[in-house]
Amino acid sequence: MTQRFHCTACGKCCYGQLPLTVNDAFKHADRFPLAMVWTPLRQGGKDFATVSQLGATIKLANRKELAVLIVPTAYIPPSFPCPALAADNLCGIHADKPSRCRTMPFYPYRQEQFQAELLKPQPGWACDTSESAPLVFADKKILFREDFDAERQELEEQIPQIRRYADYMLKYTPQLVDNLAKVSLKPKGGQVVTSLSSFLTAIRHPNAQQIARQQLPVLNSYVEETASESSLVEYHRHYLSGAKEMQYLAQQAR
Amino acid sequence: MTLCPCGSKLDYAECCGPIIDGALAPTAEALMRSRYTAFVQRKLDHIERTHAPEIKDDFNRAEAERMAEECEWRSLEIRNATETGDTAQVEFTIKFRRDKQDRVQTELASFRRENGEWLYVSGDLNPKVTQRVVSKVGRNDPCPCGSGKKAKKCCGTTTELEQE
Numbered sequence: 001m002t003q004r005f006h007c008t009a010c011g012k013c014c015y016g017q018l019p020l021t022v023n024d025a026f027k028h029a030d031r032f033p034l035a036m037v038w039t040p041l042r043q044g045g046k047d048f049a050t051v052s053q054l055g056a057t058i059k060l061a062n063r064k065e066l067a068v069l070i071v072p073t074a075y076i077p078p079s080f081p082c083p084a085l086a087a088d089n090l091c092g093i094h095a096d097k098p099s100r101c102r103t104m105p106f107y108p109y110r111q112e113q114f115q116a117e118l119l120k121p122q123p124g125w126a127c128d129t130s131e132s133a134p135l136v137f138a139d140k141k142i143l144f145r146e147d148f149d150a151e152r153q154e155l156e157e158q159i160p161q162i163r164r165y166a167d168y169m170l171k172y173t174p175q176l177v178d179n180l181a182k183v184s185l186k187p188k189g190g191q192v193v194t195s196l197s198s199f200l201t202a203i204r205h206p207n208a209q210q211i212a213r214q215q216l217p218v219l220n221s222y223v224e225e226t227a228s229e230s231s232l233v234e235y236h237r238h239y240l241s242g243a244k245e246m247q248y249l250a251q252q253a254r
Numbered sequence: 255m256t257l258c259p260c261g262s263k264l265d266y267a268e269c270c271g272p273i274i275d276g277a278l279a280p281t282a283e284a285l286m287r288s289r290y291t292a293f294v295q296r297k298l299d300h301i302e303r304t305h306a307p308e309i310k311d312d313f314n315r316a317e318a319e320r321m322a323e324e325c326e327w328r329s330l331e332i333r334n335a336t337e338t339g340d341t342a343q344v345e346f347t348i349k350f351r352r353d354k355q356d357r358v359q360t361e362l363a364s365f366r367r368e369n370g371e372w373l374y375v376s377g378d379l380n381p382k383v384t385q386r387v388v389s390k391v392g393r394n395d396p397c398p399c400g401s402g403k404k405a406k407k408c409c410g411t412t413t414e415l416e417q418e
Contacts, residue, residue, distance in 0.1 A: 171312075
């Protein structure tokens with residue numbers, strides 16, 4: 001397994017869904033179409049403990065448990081580039097980019113000792129993992145760890161908010177458990193998407209109106225961009241309902 | 255007259271209308287009916303106003319507004335209603351159409367009376383089906399639809415309600 005890595009700035013990992021910390025999600029609310037993405041993991045998976053800690057643990061009817069990551073997400077179709085990706089394939093907001101992008105290719109939603117496999121480039125990516133690339137991972141430790149630690153710390157600090165959201169959703173939409181159980185049985189795993197408005201309500205966001213005003217034009221533009229593509233109907237529907245809800249919140253005088 | 259959307263066969267102005275406008279609901283069932291009617295009419299202030307204090311901040315009004323807009327409301331059926339002092343439970347089934355699909359949802363809702371005002375406390379979606387309780391209703395008994403009127407003046411009337 002390769003332990004060397006150098007980013008060649010090919011821009012290929014800047015496509016599709018992007019998990020965000022709560023802080024990054026709100027900071028970039030004028031940029032990304034946001035959704036809450038729930039990814040369940042069955043018992044026995046090696047990430048179970050970490051996912052339980054950062055997300056929530058849900059009891060199923062058959063006495064089994066699911067660990068669920070609940071992540072504010074830039075909810076973008078896999079074929080769509082990040083809205084901040086510039087024409088030269090470089091990040092248009094490099095100095096301000098989300099911690100998820102900074103930490104790539106490492107991924108602090110998983111224990112440090114399992115990070116080596118994340119260095120393997122996805123098909124089509126142009127990451128340099130040759131002998132000339134710098135050593136970045138050794139003895140199950142990340143060598144340049146500032147970004148990894150910063151993202152991990154943010155994830156730990158937001159646990160109370162994520163738990164509060166999980167409790168809220170399970171109380172008011174108990175059918176969510178069945179949906180999570182169902183997608184957890186898919187061979188490659190799956191996800192359930194819930195609305196930003198539910199998260200704003202659950203955590204009592206003090207300035208939901210401002211977030212809504214930032215989200216509204218973003219969602220409306222994604223509504224348009226996904227209108228004619230039948231394979232994007234799920235995304236289209238999400239943007240449409242999100243826009244309606246943000247429209248309501250944006251108008252409220254609170 | 256305008257038939258009340260709640261299905262009571264009463265005039266809206268004699269049924270949910272006044273409650274939505276702020277009058278006290280005489281029974282938990284009457285409040286339940288008015289909340290359904292408020293959804294039909296997209297008057298969600300009434301929904302928000304009749305939540306118990308402990309769930310007020312949990313109300314996702316933006317989502318509720320969207321649902322009220324997206325759903326075509328078909329009917330409300332009260333399956334059972336029990337009041338014990340200042341607490342009550344109402345089991346009801348609503349039919350509506352959304353995303354081009356007909357949907358049916360049953361809920362067992364709990365209510366509490368505070369300072370004479372009935373408030374919605376919680377709801378259990380699709381509870382285990384309880385047998386519908388049918389008892390004989392005397393002509394002078396309160397009408398089982400929860401309107402607060404005598405049965406003979408309400409659902410038990412032998413004269414057809416005038417249309418228009």
